[in-house]
Amino acid sequence: MGSRFSGDTNDPAVNVTTWLFMIIMVFSVITRIGTKLHLFKRLMLDDLFILASLVFGIAQAITISVAVGFGYGDHYVTISSTRLDQVMESIYAGSLLYILSLTCSKLSLAVFIRNLTPIAKDKRVALLVEALIGIWAVIALFGSAFQCALPRTWDVWNGKCFSVIQAILIATTCILQLAWRYFVAFSNIVTDFLLLVQAVVLVSAIQTTTRRRLIFAAIFLPRLSVPIAIVVQLTAIKKGTQTEDPTFEMCETTIIEGLIQCLSVVTACWGQLKPFMSWMRSSGLKLAGSDDSLTGVYKMSNRSQNQSTMRSRKMKTLRLGSSSNNSFSLPMRRDQIVVTQEWDVNSQSSQANIILIVGAGIAGLSAAISLRRAGHSVHIYERSAMNNEVGAAINVPPNATRFLVAWGLDPVRWNFVRARRVNLMDPFTLEPIRVLIREDTPRAVSGSDLYYAHRVDLHNALKWMASRDDGPGVPVVLHLGASIIDYNPVKPSITLSGGQEISGDVVVGADGIHSTATEAILGERSQPMPPVHHNFCYRFLIPSSALEVDPETRFWNEGDWQATIDISRVLAKFSDFSPKLLKVISKATDVKRWPLLYRYPLPAWCKGRMVLAGDAAHPMLPHLGQGGAQGLEDGLVLGIVLHGASDPAEIEKRLQIYAVIRHKRASAIQILSNVGQDQPEIVRNSLRQYLNEDEMPSKQALATI
Missing domain, CATH: 3.50.50.60 (FAD/NAD(P)-binding domain)
Known part of the structure; x- marks a missing residue:
C-alpha cells in the first residue's frame, strides 16, 4: 500500500507537523491574550475558552508524540503487540482531546460574535449556536469514547468495536468506523458553517460603508479555511480506516486533524488582534464579556495621562x-475654554x-x-x-461660536450673519431705547462673534x-x-x-x-x-430683497411651533405698533405660531x-x-x-x-x-441654589436683561 509520504516511516512528518502546529497555536493564543491584557484589565469568557482549547491542543500534541515514540508512523507489522496497545491508547486519548480543543475554539468564536452586538436577537442566535456546538461535542465525545467494548475502549484496530446503540445493548460486534468518522467530520463542518452564517448576518446588518463592511468581513473570512481543511480530511479518512496498515496509513489523517485544530485556534484569535478590536468598537460594535461590567473596559497605556x-x-x-x-455676563469668557486641534489628536x-x-x-x-x-x-x-x-432664526452667541469654529464650522459657508449691532427699540415709535450689543462687543468680551442663523x-x-x-x-x-x-x-x-x-x-x-x-x-x-397669558411667539422669515425694494421697509436692512397662521392675525395682534414695523411684518408669507x-x-x-x-x-x-x-x-x-x-x-x-x-x-x-424681568428679587432668590453670592447678578443688571 502506498502513502503520499515517502520512506518506510511517517514518524518525522507526524512529529514535525504536530509540534509546528502546536507552536503556531501557542503563539496565536499568547498574542491574543497579550493584546487583551494590554487593552483590558481582565480576560473575558471567550478568552477562557481559547485558553482551554490551547491546553487541550498541547495535550493532544503530547499524546501524538507519545504514540510516535511507540511506533506510530511505522508499518503495522513491525510493531509489537505491547507497543501497539500503547499506540492505540495514545491515539484514542488524542482523538478525545482533539474534539475538546475544537469545541473550545468554536465556543470562543461563538461567544466573541455574541459580544460584538448589543441586539438581543443576535445574542439569542449566538446562544443557540453555542448550544448546538455543545451538543455536537457531547455526541462526538461519547461516540468516540465508547466505540469499542469495555475495558479496551481504545482498541480500534482489533475488530472489537461497536456502535453507540450496540454499546447500550452491551454488544461486542464490529461497526463501520468509516461511517462514524464521516459523521464526526460532517457535523464538524455544520457547526463551523453555523458560525460563518452568523458572522455573515452580523456583517450584512452593519450600517456602514462597503469598505468598512469588507474590513469587518476580513475578521471572519479566514474561518473558511477550517471547513475546507475538514473536506480534505474526508478524503484521507477512508484511506486510513479501511487499511491493513493503520499505524502507517492513518498518519495523513492525524496530520490533517492537527492542521484543522491549528486553523480553528488561529482563526478564533485572528479577530482579537488590536487593530480589529479597536476598529470594531469605533464602528459601533459592542465588545463585551459575559459580565456587563466588562463593557468598554479598554485601558490604553496613556489613559491616565x-x-x-x-x-x-x-x-x-x-x-x-x-x-x-x-x-x-452670560457667555463664558474667552479664557474659560479653548478647543484645540491638539485635544482632537489626543482623543x-x-x-x-x-x-x-x-x-x-x-x-x-x-x-x-x-x-x-x-x-x-x-x-x-x-x-x-x-x-x-x-425653523426660523436662532442666536448663535459667542459661547457657542467659539468652539463651533474650532470644530471646523465656517459661518460664511452656512449663511450665518454676524451681528453688527443689537438695539432695543420702542415698538410704537421705533425710536432706539439703547444699544444692547455693538459690533465689536462680543469678540472683545467673549472672544468670538455673535451670529444669527x-x-x-x-x-x-x-x-x-x-x-x-x-x-x-x-x-x-x-x-x-x-x-x-x-x-x-x-x-x-x-x-x-x-x-x-x-x-x-x-x-x-x-x-x-x-x-x-x-x-x-x-x-x-x-x-x-403650558403657554399662558398668550405666551406665543410669531416667527417668520422675510427675504431681504423684499424689504429692500420697498422704501418704507428698507430701514430694516440697515442694521405646535410648526403651525402656520394667517398674516392678518399677526398684524391684528400688533395693530397699535409702529406702522413702519407693521409694514415689515406684512412682507411675511409663512408665519409660524410658536408656543413658548x-x-x-x-x-x-x-x-x-x-x-x-x-x-x-x-x-x-x-x-x-x-x-x-x-x-x-x-x-x-x-x-x-x-x-x-x-x-x-x-x-x-x-x-x-x-x-x-x-x-x-x-x-x-x-x-x-x-x-x-420685573421681578429681580425673585430671580435672585431662585438663582441662589445654582450660583454663589459673588456670582449673583445685581438687581440693576437683571433689570437690563
Missing part, C-alpha cells in the same frame, strides 16, 4: 461668568465607547460631534425622517460635521424613524417601538422639551409649562450611565437667546468629560461631573430666561 490633562485643561474652567454691579488614543443619542436636534448633534472627536462611536436615534426641517442652516452644519468622512474620529451613524419607548439607565440601553433593545456604554437623552427620557432619570414625566414652552430646572440630569441634554434637560424661553447655545454647550462638555473614559464605573463618575458642570450653569440661565 490624558485624563489628568483633560481635567486640568478643561473641566475646572467650565463655570458661569462673573457678575459686577453693572453687568452680568484618537482615547477609549472608543458606544454612545447612544436619542434625538438629532441641536444638542444631540453637538454631543455627537464632540463625542466623535473624543474618539467614541456614536449612534443617533431620531424619530423623524429629517426630510422636512423647519436660520435654524435649518445651523442644523445642516451640525449634521455635516457629525457625518463627514474626513473629520476627526469615526462618522456618526444616524438611525431615522426610530421611536424610543423605553430607557434603561443602568444597563444602559434603549428600546425601540418594535421591541428591539439596543445597548451601549452611554445613553444621552436629547429628545426635546417633550422628552420621554426625563422619566428614566427622575422616575416620572416632567411636563413643560418651558420647565423649571430639573433636580437631576444623570442616572447610571444615562444623561440628559438640550431641551430635554433645560427648556427655556427665548428672552436671552441662549436655548440653542446651552444645548451646544451640553454636547461640548460631554465630549470633554468622556475623553479617555474606560470602565463603566469611571464613565458613571464622568457623567456625574458633566451633570455638576452643566446643571448649575444651564439652570441659572434657564431661570434668567424664564422669570419675568
Whole structure:
C-alpha cells in the first residue's frame, strides 16, 4: 500500500507537523491574550475558552508524540503487540482531546460574535449556536469514547468495536468506523458553517460603508479555511480506516486533524488582534464579556495621562461668568475654554465607547460631534425622517461660536450673519431705547462673534460635521424613524417601538422639551409649562430683497411651533405698533405660531450611565437667546468629560461631573430666561441654589436683561 509520504516511516512528518502546529497555536493564543491584557484589565469568557482549547491542543500534541515514540508512523507489522496497545491508547486519548480543543475554539468564536452586538436577537442566535456546538461535542465525545467494548475502549484496530446503540445493548460486534468518522467530520463542518452564517448576518446588518463592511468581513473570512481543511480530511479518512496498515496509513489523517485544530485556534484569535478590536468598537460594535461590567473596559497605556490633562485643561474652567454691579455676563469668557486641534489628536488614543443619542436636534448633534472627536462611536436615534426641517432664526452667541469654529464650522459657508449691532427699540415709535450689543462687543468680551442663523442652516452644519468622512474620529451613524419607548439607565440601553433593545456604554437623552427620557432619570414625566397669558411667539422669515425694494421697509436692512397662521392675525395682534414695523411684518408669507414652552430646572440630569441634554434637560424661553447655545454647550462638555473614559464605573463618575458642570450653569440661565424681568428679587432668590453670592447678578443688571 502506498502513502503520499515517502520512506518506510511517517514518524518525522507526524512529529514535525504536530509540534509546528502546536507552536503556531501557542503563539496565536499568547498574542491574543497579550493584546487583551494590554487593552483590558481582565480576560473575558471567550478568552477562557481559547485558553482551554490551547491546553487541550498541547495535550493532544503530547499524546501524538507519545504514540510516535511507540511506533506510530511505522508499518503495522513491525510493531509489537505491547507497543501497539500503547499506540492505540495514545491515539484514542488524542482523538478525545482533539474534539475538546475544537469545541473550545468554536465556543470562543461563538461567544466573541455574541459580544460584538448589543441586539438581543443576535445574542439569542449566538446562544443557540453555542448550544448546538455543545451538543455536537457531547455526541462526538461519547461516540468516540465508547466505540469499542469495555475495558479496551481504545482498541480500534482489533475488530472489537461497536456502535453507540450496540454499546447500550452491551454488544461486542464490529461497526463501520468509516461511517462514524464521516459523521464526526460532517457535523464538524455544520457547526463551523453555523458560525460563518452568523458572522455573515452580523456583517450584512452593519450600517456602514462597503469598505468598512469588507474590513469587518476580513475578521471572519479566514474561518473558511477550517471547513475546507475538514473536506480534505474526508478524503484521507477512508484511506486510513479501511487499511491493513493503520499505524502507517492513518498518519495523513492525524496530520490533517492537527492542521484543522491549528486553523480553528488561529482563526478564533485572528479577530482579537488590536487593530480589529479597536476598529470594531469605533464602528459601533459592542465588545463585551459575559459580565456587563466588562463593557468598554479598554485601558490604553496613556489613559491616565490624558485624563489628568483633560481635567486640568478643561473641566475646572467650565463655570458661569462673573457678575459686577453693572453687568452680568452670560457667555463664558474667552479664557474659560479653548478647543484645540491638539485635544482632537489626543482623543484618537482615547477609549472608543458606544454612545447612544436619542434625538438629532441641536444638542444631540453637538454631543455627537464632540463625542466623535473624543474618539467614541456614536449612534443617533431620531424619530423623524429629517426630510422636512423647519425653523426660523436662532442666536448663535459667542459661547457657542467659539468652539463651533474650532470644530471646523465656517459661518460664511452656512449663511450665518454676524451681528453688527443689537438695539432695543420702542415698538410704537421705533425710536432706539439703547444699544444692547455693538459690533465689536462680543469678540472683545467673549472672544468670538455673535451670529444669527436660520435654524435649518445651523442644523445642516451640525449634521455635516457629525457625518463627514474626513473629520476627526469615526462618522456618526444616524438611525431615522426610530421611536424610543423605553430607557434603561443602568444597563444602559434603549428600546425601540418594535421591541428591539439596543445597548451601549452611554445613553444621552436629547429628545426635546417633550422628552420621554426625563422619566428614566427622575422616575416620572416632567411636563413643560403650558403657554399662558398668550405666551406665543410669531416667527417668520422675510427675504431681504423684499424689504429692500420697498422704501418704507428698507430701514430694516440697515442694521405646535410648526403651525402656520394667517398674516392678518399677526398684524391684528400688533395693530397699535409702529406702522413702519407693521409694514415689515406684512412682507411675511409663512408665519409660524410658536408656543413658548418651558420647565423649571430639573433636580437631576444623570442616572447610571444615562444623561440628559438640550431641551430635554433645560427648556427655556427665548428672552436671552441662549436655548440653542446651552444645548451646544451640553454636547461640548460631554465630549470633554468622556475623553479617555474606560470602565463603566469611571464613565458613571464622568457623567456625574458633566451633570455638576452643566446643571448649575444651564439652570441659572434657564431661570434668567424664564422669570419675568420685573421681578429681580425673585430671580435672585431662585438663582441662589445654582450660583454663589459673588456670582449673583445685581438687581440693576437683571433689570437690563
